Amino acid sequence: MSDVARPFTVALPTDQELVLKVIPMPADCNASGDIFGGWVMAQVDLAGAVLPARRVKGRIATVAVNEFIFKQAVKVGDILSFFARIVKVGRTSVTVQVEVFAERFALQGQYIKVTEARLTYVAIDKQGKPCPVPEA
Template sequence: MPADANPYGDIFGGWLMSQMDMAAGLVAARHAKGRAVTIAVDAMQFHRPVVVGDEVSVYARLVRVGRTSMTIEVESWCRDRHGEQLCKVTEARFVFVAIDEARRPRAISAG
């Protein structure tokens, strides 16, 4: 939407990063079977701008699980509103930690 863009019509990188964080958070919470929080974003790359009106899709996959942490690779792709060609616009690795009710790290169950 225009409120999420700069004066040139490009979507703010922070808005796109927040969408990626939400997608990664869903994967992390599902795997951890509970609350998980972002502790790091690594290797964030912006390949091309997203413009107002583009359709954006975000894909996330779990690539590593530690005792309390998970690494999730995330890609964002866009398509022009009236076109069919997809283009990768961003990619990054998000690290999440599973936390308990007291917001302390907790072990992720193996099952």
């Protein structure tokens, strides 16, 4: 391992749930050869929906991307781990914090945080109208 990689390596969170693991492929690259930010955003949205869907036990829809920070580029072959935790439950909404860690192909077992985001989902009924989030 090079000294350049060490300052960025972190331990994986223990206070959040692993909700998704994925490996980006060459088809997911942008013109610069890194993974396209929109692809990462889509994966974060999927990962972020896991805990609210469990809580609601029904349909949900993404209503807000409250914050989205790209900290490091994502590379082809990185093993991405998406961790999430519910940070707020409203009457019809659930807000989730998602953190994404990359295990670089050449640095197996070492992780760097590449993205973090906060998203809000709303519970919806069969007609697509907001409905109350059930009590935990």
